[in-house]
Amino acid sequence: MPSPALLRWSALTHSGSRKLRNDDSFIAFASSPKGAETLPAEGIRSLANHDLVFAVSDGMGGGNAGDLASSLILQRMSEIIPETFKAAAAGMFPDCLSHLDDAIRSVHEHINAEAKLPEHKGMAATLALAWFTPENLYLTNVGDSRIYRSSGGQLTQLTRDHTAAWGQWKRGEITEFQFRTHPRRSALYEVVGGGHQNVCPHFAAIPYLPGDRFLICSDGLIDGVWERHISDALAKTAPDPSDTTRSLARRAIENSGIDDTTLIIVTISPD
Numbered sequence: 112m113p114s115p116a117l118l119r120w121s122a123l124t125h126s127g128s129r130k131l132r133n134d135d136s137f138i139a140f141a142s143s144p145k146g147a148e149t150l151p152a153e154g155i156r157s158l159a160n161h162d163l164v165f166a167v168s169d170g171m172g173g174g175n176a177g178d179l180a181s182s183l184i185l186q187r188m189s190e191i192i193p194e195t196f197k198a199a200a201a202g203m204f205p206d207c208l209s210h211l212d213d214a215i216r217s218v219h220e221h222i223n224a225e226a227k228l229p230e231h232k233g234m235a236a237t238l239a240l241a242w243f244t245p246e247n248l249y250l251t252n253v254g255d256s257r258i259y260r261s262s263g264g265q266l267t268q269l270t271r272d273h274t275a276a277w278g279q280w281k282r283g284e285i286t287e288f289q290f291r292t293h294p295r296r297s298a299l300y301e302v303v304g305g306g307h308q309n310v311c312p313h314f315a316a317i318p319y320l321p322g323d324r325f326l327i328c329s330d331g332l333i334d335g336v337w338e339r340h341i342s343d344a345l346a347k348t349a350p351d352p353s354d355t356t357r358s359l360a361r362r363a364i365e366n367s368g369i370d371d372t373t374l375i376i377v378t379i380s381p382d
Contacts, residue, residue: 134177222304235305261345273301331370335363
């Protein structure tokens with residue numbers, strides 16, 4: 112039986128040039144029977160004794176509602192995901208994707224309740240979350256925060272932007288350039304909160320391989336880099352992704368930098 116994978120990660124966030132505050136949030140935590148252990152922005156951990164979870168959220172809403180929404184979502188996910196271990200200890204083995212679905216719906220209701228306060232009107236956020244277990248990667252997203260995988264030099268977007276323009280691009284109806292300049296590129300039809308009665312996240316479960324690299328990011332990064340830039344950067348990423356994280360963020364900020372820019376790069380050790 113192969114030994115549990117060793118993961119290295121690096122994360123950073125940068126406030127947009129036209130923003131009073133950074134509405135993006137990110138989190139890295141180890142999930143175990145003891146609960147969630149918040150991890151630093153850079154590190155290395157084995158999956159031997161716990162799962163590892165990485166997530167990015169881009170908040171929206173007036174006043175301080177955006178940054179509050181994104182931080183609340185990630186905090187609540189860190190509280191709910193470890194409950195799978197408690198269920199397993201009680202003899203129940205919940206499906207990870209079903210557990211994620213329940214978690215997001217619970218958080219969605221929580222954000223909508225907060226949004227009823229006048230100072231939090233319009234509170235909503237995106238979510239892109241990657242949950243690494245010893246067997247698989249379980250992922251979910253709502254909105255246009257993304258997760259990419261680079262494997263064998265091939266880049267794949269594992270998430271779906273919840274915009275009509277993204278659908279047109281992926282169906283080949285418009286080019287990447289037309290998508291990036293589309294007037295409704297950021298018109299989201301799915302968000303966490305926002306007063307919407309329901310939320311319909313995207314889910315996936317995929318195996319991962321030694322040498323794989325993953326990128327979790329907000330749309331601020333995408334504003335400043337094209338997919339070929341992401342592909343080249345991840346393909347060249349060393350087992351320690353910190354240099355790539357900084358260089359990719361720097362390129363995005365120099366090319367755009369108007370919106371908040373947040374990214375996490377995770378590598379699966381080839382050892």
